[in-house]
Amino acid sequence: MRGPGDHYGCHRSLIPAGGFPQAAEKLDSSLPIYQNEILISVERLNIDAASFHQIRTAAHDSEDKIRRQILEIVQKRGKMHNPVTNSGGMLLGTVKEIGPKVSHKGFSVGDRIATLVSLTLTPLALEEIQEIDLEGDQIAVKGDAILFESGIAHKIPPDLPEKIALAVFDVCGAPALTMHLTHVGETVVIFGTGKAGLLAAAAVRKKIGHAGQIFLFDRSPEAVEAAKGLSFINDAIVVDATDPKSVREVVSERTGSRMADLVINCANVRGTEVSSILSAKRSGTVLFFNMATNFQAAVLGAEGIGHETRLIMGNGYYPGHADLALNLVREIPELKVWFERRFGNP
Numbered sequence: 001m002r003g004p005g006d007h008y009g010c011h012r013s014l015i016p017a018g019g020f021p022q023a024a025e026k027l028d029s030s031l032p033i034y035q036n037e038i039l040i041s042v043e044r045l046n047i048d049a050a051s052f053h054q055i056r057t058a059a060h061d062s063e064d065k066i067r068r069q070i071l072e073i074v075q076k077r078g079k080m081h082n083p084v085t086n087s088g089g090m091l092l093g094t095v096k097e098i099g100p101k102v103s104h105k106g107f108s109v110g111d112r113i114a115t116l117v118s119l120t121l122t123p124l125a126l127e128e129i130q131e132i133d134l135e136g137d138q139i140a141v142k143g144d145a146i147l148f149e150s151g152i153a154h155k156i157p158p159d160l161p162e163k164i165a166l167a168v169f170d171v172c173g174a175p176a177l178t179m180h181l182t183h184v185g186e187t188v189v190i191f192g193t194g195k196a197g198l199l200a201a202a203a204v205r206k207k208i209g210h211a212g213q214i215f216l217f218d219r220s221p222e223a224v225e226a227a228k229g230l231s232f233i234n235d236a237i238v239v240d241a242t243d244p245k246s247v248r249e250v251v252s253e254r255t256g257s258r259m260a261d262l263v264i265n266c267a268n269v270r271g272t273e274v275s276s277i278l279s280a281k282r283s284g285t286v287l288f289f290n291m292a293t294n295f296q297a298a299v300l301g302a303e304g305i306g307h308e309t310r311l312i313m314g315n316g317y318y319p320g321h322a323d324l325a326l327n328l329v330r331e332i333p334e335l336k337v338w339f340e341r342r343f344g345n346p
Contacts, residue, residue, distance in 0.1 A: 003034025004101045009148035012123050014078070021148070022121035027078035029123035029146065038107065038147040039097040042126075044162070045070075045119065045139050046170045047089040049194060049268035050291035051082040052137040058084075067129045070139065074126050080119040087291035088119030089137075091145055092156065092166045103149055112156040114169045115147055116322060122146065136343050137170075138163060154322045160329065163343040164336075171196035172325035174266060174289045175203035176318035181285060182262050184208045187255055189279045191241045192266035193218040193227040195339070196289055200264050202328045202335055205232035215254055217241060226341075230334055241267050247275040265290045273298040280309050289314035 005011035010018050011034065015025040033039045047055070047070075059065035074080055080088050095111045107113060115122060126143035133139065147153060156165050178200040182188060188204050190197045193216050201214050216236040218224050227236040239250050251259060263286045265276045270292045277298070280286050286309055288298065298311055329336050 001032050001035055001099065003099065004036040005034035005148075007036070007148070008150045009121065009123075012146070012148075020121075021079075021123075022118065025077065027123045029078040029125040029144070031144070033097060033099055033146060035099040035101040036103075036149040037099050038095060038102060038105075038151075040091070040093040040113070040115070040145045040147060041096045042091050042093040042124070042141055042143045042145045044092040044166060045080060045089055045141055046091070046166045047080070047137050047139065048085075048087045048170065048291050049137055049196070051085045051087045051089065053268045054082065054085050056134065061134060063132045063134075066132055070129060071126060074124055079122055079124050085291055086120070088122070090115050090117070090119060090166075090170055091122065091124075092162060093145065096144070105153070107153070107155070112162070113153045114156060114166055115145070116152045116154055116169060116172070116317070117147070118316065122151075136163065136167065138166065138343075152317070157326060160326065161340075161344060164329070164339045165326070167195050167339060167343050168199070168325045168329055169322060171199060171289075172321045173314060173316035173318055174264070175199040175328060176321035176324050177287065177289075177314055178262075178264055179203040179207045179324070180318065181287060181312070182207050182212075184211045186261035187213045187258065188215070188262045188264065189251055189260040190214065190216050190264045190266060191218070191272060191276060192216075192268065192290070193220070193223040193236060194266065194268070195342070196266040197264070198227065198230070198335060198338060199325055199328055200266060200289070201230075201233050202332055203324070206328070213255075215251075217247070217250070226338070230338070232332065232335075241265075241272040241275045242269065244275045244278050248278040251279040260284055262287065265293065268292060270294065271297075274301040274305070277302050277305065277307055277309050277311075280307075282307050282309060285310045285312060287312045287314055
């Protein structure tokens, strides 16, 4: 065992040497661990939606090509950090070793945990990819990962299937931050009817009760149809978020030209920034929880159309975010059913 290393993991940055691990071009994923690190035997990766969409598109949904792409990224960078989308995901595994100088996190060797920090800053070494779930953005793997002293993780809950828990943990920051931003009586528009979008919608409804409206937009007719029956939304509509003119017309029609107080972008594609801004009131708020978001497109787009809309880049961490998201799935049967259909029954 080596160390101790830097609290934030800067000792693992190879390029540049000593840099912050998230921004690093390459990390050192070698063993043994340092005295203030946790070693995890990795069993499953949840690739973030924007990254997995890009990888699938580039590979034309060929599992062999997807496998090669992911293994090449990890081998080259020492972490799962997609160079195109600049995003990663998170992982599930078993605690294999705990350094003697790790601050108490409540974990023991043998605990099954999910990391709540991005794969873009998690040293990772993969032996093999065993299975690819194209629709769930998850891959079964064999390998090792390292959690820094600054990193956070959560034990896998015993009452939910692991694939569902992992999917919830992957986006748990979205509903927590959404609940913080929304207020009773507001109109909320959400782009994306995937796990982040639905959890955000459920969080909004829990916060505002029936005194407000929630509209979901997605370009997939199948995804919209699956969301339409959910009681915690007002409606789900098919619209392409990369088409600002069409989006603005639909939002204007649905809101009586008042537009939205809060817009939450959980899409997994590029080019949705202006649509999000146009959907909001000039005095409204847009929360970008889309890893394909372009900062320049968002701020220059808002400037270009003369909107003072408040733009917020979603932080994946919010106090209590993991338990809040898990409890939404536990408390709302129809939301749990959606996750079971998407990520597998117990």
